[in-house]
Amino acid sequence: MKRLLLILIVIFFGCNNSSKTEIKKKEVIKKELKPFYISDKIDHYYLDISDFSVYDIIRKDTIVKDQKLSNLLSGNYPKTIAEPNFESDLLKFHFVKTELTKEKKKEVENIFTQNDSLPSDVASCIPKYRDIFIFKRNNSIIGIAKICNGCGESQFLGTKVDTYTFGLPSELEKLYKIIR
Secondary structure (H helix, E strand, O other), X not given: OHHHXXXXXXXXXXXXXXXXXXXXXXXXXXXXXXXXXXXXXXEEEEOOOOXXXXXXXXXXOOOHHHHHHHHHHHOOOOOOXXXXXXXXXXXXXXXXXXXXXXXXXXXXXXXXXXXXOOOOOXXXXXXXXXXXXXXXXXXXXXXXXEEOOOOOOEEEEOOOOOOOOOOOHHHHHHHHHHHO
16 A cells, blocks of 8 residues: 555656646648659550459469469569550450540549558558559650559559558549549
């Protein structure tokens, strides 16, 4: 009992005699939010394929053609924006190409912009990159964005901007309202 009383006295006097520090209001520094890409054209490629079919392709990627498609849908293909025949490969794998109008291009660019949000901690699925955006300037590919609508997982090639925080549900919802 004496110990408890002694502890309470120490805590009480320790807290009352401590020098109070003044908490300064933190100045919110708004950093300039940079676009991932500065392009004059965006092509959107979409593959209308079920989750089951994607998993089937991933399991059967022993054939060279299937390996490339498997890596495209859930892996790291392409590795660079200079990948030869990348656009023709997308068409060969039955992706449907749509060139975004100026209005949709502007809306998509606003979504593909650095933000101050906290990223999701974990992806909730094996990514299925069925939406691929190719950013072009003067008809040359300057960037590629692969997006999984299921878990928000994404891959960006050709940008130096931090894309780590991309993939918030609100961003993906806006994106899919624009392209669908």
